[in-house]
Amino acid sequence: MTRFALTVEFDGRPYMGWQRQAHGPSVQQHIEEALGRIVGAPPVVHCAGRTDAGVHALAMRAHVDLDSAITPFRLMEALNAHLRPEPIAIIGCEAVADDWHARFSCLARSYDYRILNRRAPLTFEQGLIWRVPQRLDSDRMHEAAQQLVGRHDFTTFRSAQCQADSPVRTLDRLDVIRTGERISVLARARSFLHHQVRSMVGCLVMVGAGSWSVSDLKAALDARDRAALGHNAPPDGLYFVAAFYPGEPSR
Amino acid sequence: MTRFALTVEFDGRPYMGWQRQAHGPSVQQHIEEALGRIVGAPPVVHCAGRTDAGVHALAMRAHVDLDSAITPFRLMEALNAHLRPEPIAIIGCEAVADDWHARFSCLARSYDYRILNRRAPLTFEQGLIWRVPQRLDSDRMHEAAQQLVGRHDFTTFRSAQCQADSPVRTLDRLDVIRTGERISVLARARSFLHHQVRSMVGCLVMVGAGSWSVSDLKAALDARDRAALGHNAPPDGLYFVAAFYPGEPSR
Known part of the structure; x- marks a missing residue:
């Protein structure tokens, strides 16, 4: 074998x-x-x-x-x-090796959530990116995102169907990077709760659009309550980009 | 009006x-x-x-x-x-202004022809890029491309259906740029003949794959004969990227 x-x-x-x-x-x-x-x-x-x-x-x-x-x-x-x-x-x-396991040997996962921040509709990327027509302040989104980095109870950002034993996760990084009309939200953690990235991105977009303040996001995290969630980003923009294993160069 | x-x-x-x-x-x-x-x-x-x-x-x-x-x-x-x-x-x-004409006022057009140089099949970009599985030498393609820059009779690179009065065109630039597995061929001219970009790219790929030498491409141009053409690149990878007009910043 x-x-x-x-x-x-x-x-x-x-x-x-x-x-x-x-x-x-x-x-x-x-x-x-x-x-x-x-x-x-x-x-x-x-x-x-x-x-x-x-x-x-x-x-x-x-x-x-x-x-x-x-x-x-x-x-x-x-x-x-x-x-x-x-x-x-x-x-x-x-x-x-026979003891290498794609899931259990994995030290960390990273995702890229892609947003196209423009009024015009999508052409090439229908289903491949989330178009947000309101102008987003990506610096403010990045600032807000830093409050989620670290070890927290992410109950607010967890779907009702999540089967994880604990809502506590350690988020290594959550970076918001704009290149022209494109915004990437890069998330990395040992593991994520169900819908965690999409829930975090949905709330960051509310901050970027000005409907939430930076402290509203912190209050939502602290509430540890799914009802405090702004909204989920659609699956369209979410990409699993990398998994990291012992002995491999990390990024 | x-x-x-x-x-x-x-x-x-x-x-x-x-x-x-x-x-x-x-x-x-x-x-x-x-x-x-x-x-x-x-x-x-x-x-x-x-x-x-x-x-x-x-x-x-x-x-x-x-x-x-x-x-x-x-x-x-x-x-x-x-x-x-x-x-x-x-x-x-x-x-x-009433005398601004999208076609007749245009000083130059540019195209980007996109190649994905890898063995694995396409996923996100089916119909949006040309996948070439053989390893291409993009430096050699760029070197060969420079022979096409300037004013030439491009009969070799013109489709049988081309309706232009003359096969002579002035190619301002033809740059081959590799970024990882992606190769872009950037072409700019006042105007192009029918199928000219796809014909040039098809021949450049033959050079990149080693089936043609740099001088084979020059010989094909000099032949001024459609029969000397290697092959046409498919439409998938071709993008009209810009048109330039008087008073606008050029790129």
Whole structure:
């Protein structure tokens, strides 16, 4: 048996999310079915972090165990051939130690939430970015974001469906960066609660638009109450960008 | 009567091109129909440069004459509302002098041809970039491209359907720039022949992949013969990026 680590890029628009669902297509299902066509019975693929419907990935990490002498390069090529025409690409593949686990070995995850701050409607990026027509003050958003960095009870920013044992998380960074009409919110943590990034971004946009002050955001965090939430950002702008593992260079 | 200059961004995937066609949807048709819903009878819209089926624009320039007291801002907002959900956005609108003509006043046009140089298939950008799996030497492509800069007879790089009176054009610049897996070919000229950019890019990719030498490209130009052409790049990667007019800052 060989354990293969995969790096996966996918456009989340057509999928119910990473995880297999009874009621619609998922990224996991397509990758497992492609593997099944290569090695016989479809094996189970584990990922670093499950994503919601409509959320994208630039470099999701995953692993799978195969009883096959196939090389990592051949496996990557075969997977990409069998995944066609789905917008899912295997952009990296390597053999790893048997105790390397995409989810449990992962030291940190990072997300990029992309906003297009302009009045004109979307063209190329429908479903790939959140268009916000009101002018956003990105410096103020960044200032407000720093209040969320560190170890906190993030109950306010957690969905009702969240299955985590504890609402306490340590946010390593939450940076708001504007480049012209584009705003990126970069979030990094060991792990996130369900909807945490989208909830934080929704509130930061309220700060950027002037409907919330910087201290309103702090008050929402301190309330530890989902009812204190401003609103959730849509899945469109959310990208899983990296997972970090022991022995790999961190970014 | 007021003449309005429009700046138009569009995703070319669903269209037969800019120009109205009997056999399929066009960008011009959608903009003219949207104008018709705002001012009554649809007026004619003139553009800086017609694009082929599947070719995109980041900032096409166009103009239209309207008997209406509408302000440029209101016109832009109304057009964007009526264009929905087409992937066409009016990103600029201003009142201009009656003798300003999107096509005839234009001093130069520039295009960006985008290549993704990787083995893995496309995800987010299907139809929006040309994926070339063989490793391309972009420095060599840039070197070869410099032979095309200047005033030449571009018969080799002209489609059989080209309606221009002369095959002579002056290419101001043709720069090949790599950023990671992405290669941009930036072309600027007063005007281009039909298929000229895609033909030049197709040949540059043959140079980058090593199937052509730098002097093979020069020989193809000198042949002044369409049969000497390597191959055309697909429309997917081609973007009309700018048109330049008197009194505007050039790039």
